[in-house]
Amino acid sequence: MSTTSTGPKHTDETRHGDPAEKTPAPQGRSASPAPPAADRWPGLAEVPDVPARARVARRIFRHAVRKLRVRVHLPGGKIMGAGGFGDPVMRIARPDEFYARIGAGGLIGFGEAWMTGAWDADDPAGVLTVFARKLPELVPAPLQKLRRWALAVRPADEENTPSGARGNISRHYDLSNDLFALFLDPSMTYSSALFAPGDDLPAAQHRKIDAVLDAAAVGEGTRVLEIGTGWGELALRAAARGAEVVTITLSEEQRTLARRRFEEAGYADRIEVRLCDYREVTGTYDAVVSVEMIEAVGERYWPAYFAAIDRALAPGGRACVQSITMSDERMRAARDTWTWMHKYIFPGGLIPSPEAIGGALEKHTRLRVVQRRDFGPHYAETLRVWRERFLAEGAAVDALGFDATFRRMWEFYLAYCEAGFRSGYLGVAQFTLARGVR
Template identity: 60%
Template sequence: MSKPAWPDIAIVPNAPGRAFAAERLFRLVVRTLPVTVTLPGGERLGRGGPVLRIDRPRPFFHRLGADAKIGFGESYMAGDWSAADDLADVLTPFAQRMATLVPKPLQALRRWVDARKPGTERNTISGARENIHRHYDLSNELFAEFLDETMTYSSAWFTGDSDDLATAQRRKIDAILDLAGVGEGTRLLEIGTGWGELALRAAERGARVTTLTLSVEQQTLARKRLADAGVGERVDVQLCDYRDAEGSYDAVVSVEMIEAVGEEYWPTYFATLDRLLVPGGRVGLQGITMPHDRMIATRDSYTWIHKYIFPGGHLLSLPAVEDVVRRHTGLRIAERRALGDSYATTLRLWRQRFLDAWPRIAELGFDATFRRMWEFYLGYCEAGFRGRYLDVHQFGMRKPH
């Protein structure tokens, strides 16, 4: 099993000047937010609401001053602060005001204070394989503990309070297959196998499926699940980069893989879809999006999510998708739907399941720092969708005859 790696977060950066500035800015920000921030000694900040408890102020502000985009999450991992209420409830007011948390005059300083993305995490063919390995090859057993029976690691689609997670995941998958027109005899390419549920459902529709992954662990389990379901002969699970894919297909589907492509490779990715589709072919794509102005403002920033969860990741905006499809392909976007509220629900359920399963996850060899890291990751992302800073869209595209 591949073990997670992170620097020794017990080492607190010594940045007194930046810590002083970070504390002043933090106090300025939270006084307008519907949260309650408590400090040792009884001081309370904020307008009232879910409680963020700063247990160790000095390490908290020094980490925040050294690099706010990374230090806030690292402080949670280290135990410098905690949530007295639900973590996502605490983080949502921050996510709702993400674009304005830092006053505009100070935003101009971003280029000098933001860490830059390391060149080692570029999504070259070798770099993409390593980036995927660092997250998806953690352990199949880990993911099985908090995902549902479909082993689907992307937003579900909920339509009612009575939906369970597996039902909502199958609804999402079927919607993507419908956008791509997948049915009996369809030659289907999937970019990003996951653990095989989409390929399984496509094969049950009568499709012949080629599915690509860069994760050895996912390939192994996907093949087993497909064989156990009796559709293994209809699905070819390849360890292959999308740029190396060959053949001609009636349909291409890709669910939340575009986030791992990287901005410099977006033209290549969409041009590959176009190249592999036959005339009249269709695409079903699902991807996480963010506001276009925030995408532009943060495109070079290195964040906590990059460092600890998704190295090399980069979210698109709707205008970015439309622009790259228009300029680099002959495809046409025919349909689009937003599922942001469903992703917030999906993440809430994953976090609950992760925490409930923690005793078994710990037995796999993961430590308390990993637990706080993943609790923060899932809560942070849920807050992003609840606060409408993030969204997720399904796109239906067509290639003209």
């Protein structure tokens, strides 16, 4: 995304006929997908009938984009926004539907309008980055007071009780191993990579895993507990160092593939993979590692999560937790809301702040953070690569039985997350934990 303007500004709806900006949608999706199937996408097939709310949404949106370095194209050649040539371009194909969905669902409706094709962009991550950088300022101050009544509340069935957590995890990770294999690197690592100059994605993923293992002092003869198996790459690299590993997951699909990978690599005798909740872990270990698992735990259960790590860690042991993070102020504002991400991608989750992590450790464990490594921009690059790979595999996604609405949903998810990291709204960090630190 360009941060400088090389052309005229458009502070309100104007006409502009620049043919250079009428580019086709990226490979792997259509800017005009078929309408969502009512049986597969309940609530998306019909446009909400909320004329009053749609009018309010239109006014708020127009007010917001006047200040943003983005060009919003409407039917008939009209353009809104403070962006110039080179700034991200957003195309609203069906304004009535776009405003109705936002009026009915707020930011959830904004994402749903993308899913149906009511709006589109060649660079959705660029557009969303502009919005993310100014997110707290987009709604006029008088309307900010109505925020708590306008935002959706999380459904009770997404609570991360032991049974609820299994359902929440299954909804995402049990979609299809083959789907994830289309856009992840061969290691099947589904978390932020850690890049050094010259790294491709596989090398950067191994660099991240090795940093976690180093932080937890994993080596020959180490007994390791991994909370959150993924598809097994961290356990494999720990076993290759001579460690004995117990790794736990709530995903049947992940356990099946991880077991096969352990057997094929010749490490089945060193790695045990259990279908197990972190609250059910027994035994003691020299090292505990957990990569991007805490985001799915839920604020109510962070004390239990860290207490489980504390119980499992042998005297003198070390733990390393990698977590997506956000500021404490943003976390507190988001803690009781239900977002597009909860509805369609990760039910039941909440991203913690570093302060929340430190507070939970201090109140509920003997553990303290002894080292912290932040690398948020690396996640933006990881997501960019994933999104490129996903878009290039459109035909293969179709062949797995996922429709065009799903493809647009998944692209929006990856772009939405990338924008969060590019804007600094989100971060990611590795927290090294140990006892006996004041």
